[in-house]
Amino acid sequence: MTDPHAPGGLSAPNPHPSKIFGTGTASESDHVADVWKNPEGDTEYQKAKNDLAERVYKSTAREPLGKTFVRGHEMPDTITKDPKYRHGIVYKRGIPASAVLNPDTTEEEFAVQREAEKIYIKSHGAYRAGQQKKRDYVWRDGIDPGEKVWGVKGKDIALGGKSEAVYDVLHGVGDVPQTTLTSKKYDDFQSMGDLLGRARNLGHGKQLAGDHIFGKAAVRRGPNEWDARDCVEGKYSYAEQLPDSDLGTTATPGFRNATTELRRFGCPSVRSDIPKYARRSVADNQNYGDDVNAQFLLNPSQFANLGVEDEQFIVPRSKEYIKSMFNDLGYAVEDDVFDELFGSVCDADGMCGVDLYRKAYNNWRIDGRK
Template identity: 35%
Template sequence: HCSSAVQALEQRWRNRQSDMSNAGKFRDSAPLLPAAGRTDAGSADSTAMCFTEQERPPTPDHIRRFRKSYTGAPGMRVKHWGAERDAAPRPQDFVFGVRGEKDAGVEHLLGGHLEPTTMQAYQMMRAEMCYESSKVEVLGKTLNRKYDWPDNVKGDPNFRFGVPGAGDTEPAIEVVFPPDAPSLQTTAEQVAMYKRSHGAYEPGEQRKRNYTWEKIGEGIDPGTHSFGGSSAIDYKQGVAKALNPDLEYDSRVKPTQLVPKTVDDFHKVRADDLGKVRNLGLGDHKLPADHIYGMSTQKFNDWGAKECLSGNYSIDEQMPDPDLGRSLRRGCAPDHVLTSDRIFGVPCVRSDIPPPKRSSVADSKNYGNEPGVKALIYPQTFAQRGVYEEDFLEGHTREALCDICVSSGMVEGQAHFDALFERARAMYGASEDDMLSVDAIRRALYQETMAE
C-alpha cells in the first residue's frame, strides 16, 4: 500500500509539472510533496493584454439610478431616484389634448356660422326651448321684466330715464379725486428736493448742479456748450507711439545721435543697468560673484517659519520625559489615587459654591441656576414670558388660584372658577384645605369642554 501511494504522488507531480509553464526549468528538491498555491498556466495575462485598453465596466443596474451621470445624461427625463422604478402614470405613447378630426377643416368649421336653413333653424329652436334663459332673454331683444310702464313712457320712443346733465357739471371721478386738490399738487421746491434726495430726474432731463456760469466766463450755456478742446492735427496711433517712440519717425528707427565721450561716461556711471549692481565709483574690490554685503539677521541658530511648522528637535529633546508615568506630587501614590473617591479639577457648573447676590457682566461662571442645553435647543412654550412648566405644577391656595385664572382669562368668572375647582378637587381627591395647581384647573376645563 505504501508503494502504491508513493506512485500516485509521483504521477500527480508529473501531471502538474506538465501543466505548469515553467516545467523543466527548475529542479524540485521535494518531488514527493504536492505543490502549494495555484499555477497561472494558460492565463490570458500578457504584456499585450496589459497594454490593450479595455472598456470601462458598466455601472450595475441597482446603483445606476443613484449616479449623477445617469440622471444628467442627454435625452433623459430628470426623475428622482426614489421614483425611478415606480410604474409610469401613463403609457409611453400618451399625448395630451384631443386628436383633431381629419374632415374637420376650416371650411367645415366656418360652415356652421352661415345662414341656417328653415329646418336647421327649427331644430335649433326646439333644442333651445328647454332652457329658461332662451324664453326670458330672447336673442336680439332686451330682457322683459314684465314692468307696467306709464302711457307716456310706452308712447314716446325717445323717452330716456334720468335728467340730462349740464355742460358745467363735474364728473364723478373729479369729485372723488379733484385734480386741483392741494394734497395732489407738487411745488417746485418739492421737485428739487426729490432730485437731491432720490435722484428723481425726468426722462431725458439734463442733470443740473446749479453752477454760476457767469462767474466762470461769458457765453457759456450748459445746454449747448461743449467742454474740452478740439485737436487740429489728426494724431493717429497714439498708444502705439507711446509704447514705442521710434514710430514717430518715418524710418521707424530713431536716428543715430553723436554725443561727446564725457556724456557717455556720465551715463555709464550714473545710469542704472538692468540686472547689475549700480556703479558707485569705488573701483573694483575683486570680490567673488556670490559675495553678500551686510550682516545676517540670524545671529544664532534661531527657529524660522519652517521649524515652527515642522519642528527641528534634537534626539535628546525627542526622548520621553524622565517623569513620564510618575506622579509629580510627593506622597501621592497611584494606587491611592485610583481607589480614592476624590475628584480632581474644578467643575464647570459651580454648584459647590453659593452664587453672588449681584451677578457681574464679566462673570462667566455657571452656578447651577441657568437653563441647560435641552432648554436652549427646545425652549418651553411660555419661556419667553418667564413662565415654565414647573410653575403650572406649583400648588396655590384657592384665592391665589382664582386670581391667576381670572386675570389670565382662563375662566369667565367666579362662578365658573368655583365649578372648575370642585371638578378638579374631585379628580385629584383633594380636601378643602389642600392646594391645587394651574394644571389641575386646565385639566378640569378640558374635561368640561369635552363633555359639552
C-alpha cells in the first residue's frame, strides 16, 4: 500500500487492530459508567460512603437537604433556650398609631424637606400631584402668574341662559389674527403646480396674459393646404360625409337581402321544423311545442310541487292498476261496487283514467250508495 502523502511515495504500515485513536482520559476523571450510576448508591454502605464524600463541599455543609440555611452564627443559650425571649424593642403603651405612622416634624426638618424637594424638582422635574409647574420665568409689566387671570372677560352671565360672550371666548372672536411665516421656496413650489383652467407656471418669471397662446403661428402655403386643425377635426364636403350607397347590403353574390312577405328571418322559438327525440335529454332546452304555457307557470297544478302533472290524471289505466291504487289510498270498496263504477267510466278498451274514476267514486258516495 502506497501513501501519496508519505515522503518519496513510500508505503506506510497498517495500524494494529487493537490501536485506539484519540486522546485518553485521566485516571482520576469520572467515567461514563460512574456518571450514569445512581449517586446515592444501592446499599446502605454505598450511601454512607457517598455522604462522607459529599462533606467536603461547602454547599452540603451550609445547605443540608430538608434543613434551614446554616450561617455559622453562635447564639447564646439565654436567647435560644429561653421560651419567653422576644426580639425587638419593647412597645410603650399610650402612643397612638397615628403618631407612629406620622411622627411630629419640626420646622427645621420641614425646611430641609422643602430644600430637598426643590433640588429633586430641578434635577428630575418631578412635581407633586396637583402642584403647578413653575419654570421661574421673569414676566414683564409686573405680571404675577399666581394672581393673573388669562382670557377674555365675558359680558354676560352664562348660567341660566344663552351667553354670547362665552361663544366669543371659545371661538376667539376679537383676537388678533395670527401671522404665519412660511418660506418663499414653499410658495414658489406651490405656484408651479397644475391649476385648473390655467397654463402651468414653469418658473420663467414672466407674467403672461390669460389668452396668451404659445407656439408659432402656422403659415399656409396654399388655399387647399391642410393645417393641424383640419387634420384633427377633418375638412370634408357634404357629399363626402353622406353614408355609402351600399350601406346595409352585402357585396357577396347569393347573399343579397332580398325577401318576401312570407319569409321570416332568425330561429323560431317553437322548433316545429325539427323532429322531437324519442327520449329527450335534460341538456336539450329546445321547445318543440309541448312546453307548458304562461297560465300553467302562473297557476300551477295542485300536485306540481310533488312532481305530478295534470296529464297523469287523464292517462288511461288498467282496471287492476286503478283498483290497487285506491285500495292503497284507503278507498277500497266491494268487488261488485268497483266493477259497477269502473264499467260506467271505462272506454272500449277497458281503460280508465284516475280522474274519471275519482269523479264516479265521489258521485257514488254523495248518492249514499254504500
